[in-house]
Amino acid sequence: TRALDLLARLDPAAPPKVVANLDAMSNDFAEVVLGFAFADVVSRPGIDLKTREMMTVAALTAMATAPGQLEFHSRAAMNIGVTRAEIVEIMLQMAVYAGVPACMNGVAAARLAFAAVDAGKT
Numbered sequence: 001t002r003a004l005d006l007l008a009r010l011d012p013a014a015p016p017k018v019v020a021n022l023d024a025m026s027n028d029f030a031e032v033v034l035g036f037a038f039a040d041v042v043s044r045p046g047i048d049l050k051t052r053e054m055m056t057v058a059a060l061t062a063m064a065t066a067p068g069q070l071e072f073h074s075r076a077a078m079n080i081g082v083t084r085a086e087i088v089e090i091m092l093q094m095a096v097y098a099g100v101p102a103c104m105n106g107v108a109a110a111r112l113a114f115a116a117v118d119a120g121k122t
Contacts, residue, residue: 001031003038009049010076053077058090061106062098070106074113075121084114 004015022030060070095103
């Protein structure tokens with residue numbers, strides 16, 4: 001599907017893991033959630049994927065409630081060309097607009113993502 005193809009661009013290993021995790025809730029959970037997120041919104045032509053991932057990292061940092069998603073999207077962002085320096089700048093920007101505690105949570109997730117990329121884990 002279009003949603004899984006886009007998810008594979010972010011992390012080639014993600015689609016089977018994400019589908020298995022979501023479908024454990026219900027047979028169509030992955031189709032509904034991924035279809036909306038990736039096929040209906042993220043794949044829209046108005047903003048390129050790199051920018052969308054930078055926005056996602058910023059939003060998840062500001063939320064400060066989804067560390068697993070933030071770590072995943074930090075890795076995904078790097079997989080499609082976002083630099084570590086850009087991720088650091090996103091964290092600094094979020095310190096101003098979302099607060100230092102949110103920034104610190106973002107830094108922790110980014111460090112995990114950096115370590116995963118360094119270890120060759122996408």
